[in-house]
Amino acid sequence: MTAVQEPTVEREIGRERRRKEDQRLITGRTRWTDNINLPGMLHLAMVRSPFAHAKIVSIDTTAAKDATNVVDVLTGADLGESQGACINAWAITEDQVTPPHLPMPTDRVAFAGEVVAVVVARSAAEARDAAELVDVEYEELPAALDLKEAATDAVLAHPDLGTNKSAFWKFDSAEAGTGGDVDAAIASARDGGIVIEREYRQQRLIPAFMEPRSVVVDPTGEQITVWSATQIPHILRFAIAATTGVPESKIRVIAPDVGGGFGGKLQQTPEEMIAFAVARRIGKPVKFTETRSESLMTAHHGRDQWQKLTLAADKDGKVTGLKVELLADLGAYVAIIGGGVPVLGAFMFNSIYKFPAYQFNCQTVLTNKTWTDAYRGAGRPEATYGIERMMDELAAELGEDPIEVRRRNWIDASEFPFTTVAGLEYDSGDYEKATQRAMEMLGYDELRAEQKRRRDAGDRVQLGIGVSTFTEMCGLAPSRVLGQLNYGAGGWEHASVRMLATGKVEVVTGASAHGQGHETAFSQIVADRLGVPFDDVEVLHGDTQISHKGLDTYGSRSLVVGGEALVKAVDKVIEKAKPLAAHLLEANAEDLEYVGGRFGVRGTDQGVTIQELAGAAFAAHNYPEDMEPSLDAEATYDPVNFNYPHGTHLCAVEVDTETGQVSIRKYACCDDIGNIINPLIVAGQVHGGLVQGIAQALWEEAVYDDSGTLVSGSFTDYLLPTTADTLSFEVDHTTSPSLTNTLGTKGVGEAGTIASTPAVVNAVVDAVRHLGINDIQMPCTPQRVWKAIQGAGSGGATPGAAMPHFSEDQPGQDSTEGAGA
Amino acid sequence: MTRISLTVDGAKVADDVEPRMLLVQYLRERLGKTGTVVGCDTSNCGACTVHLDGTSVKSCNVLAVQADGCEVTTIEGLAQDGELHPVQEAFRECHGLQCGFCTPGMIMQSVALLKDNPNPSEEEIRLGLEGNLCRCTGYHNIVKAVQHACGASTGSTNQTAGVTA
Numbered sequence A: 001m002t003a004v005q006e007p008t009v010e011r012e013i014g015r016e017r018r019r020k021e022d023q024r025l026i027t028g029r030t031r032w033t034d035n036i037n038l039p040g041m042l043h044l045a046m047v048r049s050p051f052a053h054a055k056i057v058s059i060d061t062t063a064a065k066d067a068t069n070v071v072d073v074l075t076g077a078d079l080g081e082s083q084g085a086c087i088n089a090w091a092i093t094e095d096q097v098t099p100p101h102l103p104m105p106t107d108r109v110a111f112a113g114e115v116v117a118v119v120v121a122r123s124a125a126e127a128r129d130a131a132e133l134v135d136v137e138y139e140e141l142p143a144a145l146d147l148k149e150a151a152t153d154a155v156l157a158h159p160d161l162g163t164n165k166s167a168f169w170k171f172d173s174a175e176a177g178t179g180g181d182v183d184a185a186i187a188s189a190r191d192g193g194i195v196i197e198r199e200y201r202q203q204r205l206i207p208a209f210m211e212p213r214s215v216v217v218d219p220t221g222e223q224i225t226v227w228s229a230t231q232i233p234h235i236l237r238f239a240i241a242a243t244t245g246v247p248e249s250k251i252r253v254i255a256p257d258v259g260g261g262f263g264g265k266l267q268q269t270p271e272e273m274i275a276f277a278v279a280r281r282i283g284k285p286v287k288f289t290e291t292r293s294e295s296l297m298t299a300h301h302g303r304d305q306w307q308k309l310t311l312a313a314d315k316d317g318k319v320t321g322l323k324v325e326l327l328a329d330l331g332a333y334v335a336i337i338g339g340g341v342p343v344l345g346a347f348m349f350n351s352i353y354k355f356p357a358y359q360f361n362c363q364t365v366l367t368n369k370t371w372t373d374a375y376r377g378a379g380r381p382e383a384t385y386g387i388e389r390m391m392d393e394l395a396a397e398l399g400e401d402p403i404e405v406r407r408r409n410w411i412d413a414s415e416f417p418f419t420t421v422a423g424l425e426y427d428s429g430d431y432e433k434a435t436q437r438a439m440e441m442l443g444y445d446e447l448r449a450e451q452k453r454r455r456d457a458g459d460r461v462q463l464g465i466g467v468s469t470f471t472e473m474c475g476l477a478p479s480r481v482l483g484q485l486n487y488g489a490g491g492w493e494h495a496s497v498r499m500l501a502t503g504k505v506e507v508v509t510g511a512s513a514h515g516q517g518h519e520t521a522f523s524q525i526v527a528d529r530l531g532v533p534f535d536d537v538e539v540l541h542g543d544t545q546i547s548h549k550g551l552d553t554y555g556s557r558s559l560v561v562g563g564e565a566l567v568k569a570v571d572k573v574i575e576k577a578k579p580l581a582a583h584l585l586e587a588n589a590e591d592l593e594y595v596g597g598r599f600g601v602r603g604t605d606q607g608v609t610i611q612e613l614a615g616a617a618f619a620a621h622n623y624p625e626d627m628e629p630s631l632d633a634e635a636t637y638d639p640v641n642f643n644y645p646h647g648t649h650l651c652a653v654e655v656d657t658e659t660g661q662v663s664i665r666k667y668a669c670c671d672d673i674g675n676i677i678n679p680l681i682v683a684g685q686v687h688g689g690l691v692q693g694i695a696q697a698l699w700e701e702a703v704y705d706d707s708g709t710l711v712s713g714s715f716t717d718y719l720l721p722t723t724a725d726t727l728s729f730e731v732d733h734t735t736s737p738s739l740t741n742t743l744g745t746k747g748v749g750e751a752g753t754i755a756s757t758p759a760v761v762n763a764v765v766d767a768v769r770h771l772g773i774n775d776i777q778m779p780c781t782p783q784r785v786w787k788a789i790q791g792a793g794s795g796g797a798t799p800g801a802a803m804p805h806f807s808e809d810q811p812g813q814d815s816t817e818g819a820g821a
Numbered sequence B: 001m002t003r004i005s006l007t008v009d010g011a012k013v014a015d016d017v018e019p020r021m022l023l024v025q026y027l028r029e030r031l032g033k034t035g036t037v038v039g040c041d042t043s044n045c046g047a048c049t050v051h052l053d054g055t056s057v058k059s060c061n062v063l064a065v066q067a068d069g070c071e072v073t074t075i076e077g078l079a080q081d082g083e084l085h086p087v088q089e090a091f092r093e094c095h096g097l098q099c100g101f102c103t104p105g106m107i108m109q110s111v112a113l114l115k116d117n118p119n120p121s122e123e124e125i126r127l128g129l130e131g132n133l134c135r136c137t138g139y140h141n142i143v144k145a146v147q148h149a150c151g152a153s154t155g156s157t158n159q160t161a162g163v164t165a
């Protein structure tokens, strides 16, 4: 037992700790799924449909089976029920139309890229070669491709269902008792107020994580082990068990090092299910690693909505109502939370503003394209885009500064906690302060003055300044709320803390990191709370045999839900250690205080450290009778509320009015994400999010041709930004600690993505608004911007295939079409 | 099958390979050099970048037979005697990686960039790394890491503790 010990000097929380993860990542000692090799392992290659919609007439596998080193070739019929099914965990309405989703269908394919057969061979190259030899006869069916047309049921994506309309979901503030009647608000604004009506396109995006998905299944041993490049090992294990009948306890899922996800690996994939079935059938380990082309074509896509928005305001520019009508493209199947993604935006269109009346309507629609699901932000970027574009339009209508108009309508710092028209209670925030800081960083006033000069001078290159504020609901989620939304699971998280005999601490979390730096951030939390050195904490995750309970990582939830579970588990360890400390110190438990990892007897220099107690509990030679000899503890935390980070993002762009070229000159943002555990990690999350959001505004789009083939199916066609396209950012924070968790933290993973898209598009439109333009459809490519300037329209849709630039006869869709704008 | 002999991360190796085998496949599948990864099939991402006789190449774009008689350095051979290469150290110091999948290629390309131009401007860094994709970091801290590695000032800031409510 020690006498006096210096308490830990520096607090870990708030420190710019360099990441624990990095040592292995910068030296190439990483365990990606594709690195795993097992004795006798076989390799899979998928035979995929080239058609968007077709009947499978016959599959001839003879030639492929005869190829060198091919072990077997299997179809959906061969695998039968053993292949399980891909689940939808969130039917957003009771009567949602949900097509059955087999990993490998037997009779009909519903999108180009769907798997119809799998080749099993001794090497990946031989499997791929043999896949070419599988002869599939298809009978092509008409395909439902365009979202608006699909919504009319003109062509059916799944003829048996009789409709493409999957579900209609509505929230109305008058019905919910959270606000007034939106139609009345709009009607009264038509008479003497302001009504803005617009229609915006949220183009289809591809998450495009850098590590292609990979899965290894080892059926030898008592448990079947599945390694997968997934964000959701726990949910995957559940889904495999639930649909194949293999007991959950016989399945171990491991997410080793995972190379990015952004929602794109929040999925139970057909390839995982096929690998699982093949391994069981053949009795040997198997591996499947997708190519990039397969990844872009068949890993789920994101966004893809049409948004019709009606904003009502009085003549002074105070908002009085907002009505939202969405069409959301689900693709060929309702993915694991596919239908729910737009609903995650349902409570966010009103954003930080005090709308007295609000209505949200969403129709989800099936088409014959790759299925959609969560992509960074999931529902909330779409909502923020909609409202922030509309606030700029309102400002333009009023002829006022867009920040002024926002300020007039946002919730004042003194009004928190604030119950919104969508029924959420925002805990804390200070929009004014974040906005002020962002304006300083950008040099807002000076840039406005420069803009005026250049506009007056009629410069060829015009300056535009884009504003976007945002808030989002983070930390999915209170289980009861998810229950009310008919979601299939809860939103709690689990953590346990194991005190090892040597004084080291193992922390097990149900969150599953794939680049977020949990090992570092969680170590900081535990080091502070438990009073142990940062380096003595080992964070374990992503293996269902080690972390037996968890709901994984998405929705900016790991820190705010998973971190809170950790805090609770650590507190339990300290509680458990206390009677042992009292016993060993022969003191009263009430006289003990826990500081810096040590129980001290108040007023004396007597004390015992947590490490000594861990050793004593391990030896178990001397402990109180009513105690079990262990300090280990676990906790499951179910959040009481979401948390609501917010921020103001400002962007200055230059637009060449002769070529349509857009270049970002400066980007500044000030986010309020509550207390910060590790500023370095937070900055990284913001930077990465910003570039993804900017990429939606300017570059990225998944484009299909008229027959339903993805033409942006490689990195030569799908424009991921590079170093040369991007710039360094000005990032700062204000701090309004969250009141819904002990650490006072708010989610940060999605913030950058959410606010940057509208900030950039607002800037582009601002640069050319004086030319009569009030919208440019995303991505704002030079071609679209140029066309908008020429025709003062919105630049039209992306042509269906790789067409020459500036072609005259493309099928243009005006994004303000039908909106009466 | 063709016989090749080469030096990889300082070790002499020889194998019979199929003429179509890519250098990256050879490194990963034959030598177990899994530090080098594959991120695409169109030579766009740069995740597979290694040094071939001192020059950076995308190893998915080189046949194993072309490396016959050459010296290859991968991310696994960059640290010497347990000492990280300054660029590796800089990536950690500046948080130039998140998931780390692009990192081996990014580091190898940065090392080559600094060899050619020991004092690059931000623009030169951005142009020099254009062939390497990263989906996580937004490149901000990657650029900073390269600046840090060559001892340049760190350019744009990441203030964090600014205003407090």
Ligand code: FES
Pocket: B037, B038, B039, B040, B041, B042, B043, B044, B045, B046, B047, B048, B049, B058, B059, B060, B061
């Ligand atoms: S794997 Fe070599 S460039 Fe992408």
Ligand code: FES
Pocket: A210, A259, A260, A515, B096, B097, B098, B099, B100, B101, B102, B103, B133, B134, B135, B136, B137
């Ligand atoms: S760190 Fe994940 S792709 Fe670069």
